[in-house]
Amino acid sequence: MAEHKHGEMDITEQEKTFDGFIKVSTYVAVFSVLVLIFLAIFNT
Template structure:
């Protein structure tokens, strides 16, 4: 088995990807809520 040291892997790309996913999800949820409020106010 290869020599592996816990915590030695470079995870900057994974952190960037996760941050992007969280940002996208947050914006999508906000957009959905705004859209639903718009539908409720317009009475569609």
């Protein structure tokens, strides 16, 4: 079995996926806050 050597794996795809996940999560959080503000202002 091969020895594991820290830092040799190519992680560019994982980094792009994580960055995309963080970006989408941020957009969803901002949208949710805006919807809550809209509902608080225009609640009848």
